[in-house]
């Protein structure tokens with residue numbers, strides 16, 4: 001039997017990378033040595049003390065709840081560590097009801113629509129951007145209004161360009177800085193403006209802070225929660241995935257507006273049962289050790305960033321080194337006339353190097369491609385060598 005899938009599922013956009021995946025399999029079959037530099041998933045393990053804490057907690061016979069539902073017996077250490085981290089890092093003081101444990105930020109993004117939107121409501125999402133914002137709206141029966149992030153505007157959304165009719169129906173505005181895929185960072189003034197905009201239009205701003213800790217050259221990314229009054233109109237989605245090399249662990253938190261936190265919690269209580277207590281203990285340990293364990297992780301990405309940007313620039317690109325994220329976002333060479341899919345396919349065919357076409361992040365990502373720094377130096381080095389030799 002072929003099941004009939006729901007209209008909501010059918011409405012999700014086709015997986016834009018499916019075509020490239022097929023081309024990659026094809027190339028491999030023909031004996032081309034494919035080098036992937038497209039996926040943003042850290043290659044190094046979580047810091048040792050975090051792994052040790054996980055092992056301790058999971059085998060702690062003194063804790064009878066250690067293998068039970070994480071939601072019923074949450075480890076108070078994790079939300080406490082989140083509060084401590086926000087205070088140390090941004091001088092932001094969060095109350096008990098302003099912190100919710102999540103299974104990474106995708107968990108929170110995907111369920112936020114169900115918490116806040118009714119059929120016909122609108123969510124505003126940046127494009128290019130993380131696809132789950134739109135997916136969250138679609139699962140809730142809502143629609144997405146796409147606001148472009150353009151190079152001319154330093155990849156910040158022009159909030160004033162959003163039509164009044166859209167604002168009337170909008171429940172949520174997604175922001176993400178440091179930004180995936182553009183690597184742009186937001187000046188603190190922008191967050192002030194966003195909070196004011198949210199207040200004026202009665203919309204919740206959800207700031208996806210997946211990359212605030214992946215920063216270089218001394219840059220420190222702001223939190224939207226630093227803006228006075230932000231907790232009246234904003235939440236921030238913090239994740240341990242990229243900061244601590246913990247993507248597989250599924251650990252994060254939503255902080256900020258207490259009513260939004262409670263609504264998301266209500267959705268989560270009905271859908272998931274939280275994460276293993278040992279993960280919560282270990283994630284708390286990671287946050288407690290942030291100042292110690294994050295700099296060596298970033299030193300690796302900074303070195304790889306330099307390797308990639310300098311190689312591309314030696315081949316004729318003119319890219320500035322990104323201050324943050326684990327990506328490099330580069331324009332496709334002129335002769336591809338802005339067609340990132342054609343560039344990625346040609347690059348794969350001629351060099352075996354697999355990058356992500358910007359189009360995959362939505363229409364305004366067209367004209368660019370993304371390289372991920374989550375690959376060993378020698379892999380990036382070989383990939384860059386092939387691109388330079390190709391003489392684009």
Ligand SMILES: Cc1ncc(COP(=O)(O)O)c(C=O)c1O
Nearest residue numbers: 104105106130180208210239241
């Ligand atoms: C912008 C952005 N948000 C959220 C996520 C999801 O991260 P996680 O669910 O691992 O916290 C990612 C992952 O790549 C991302 O790039």
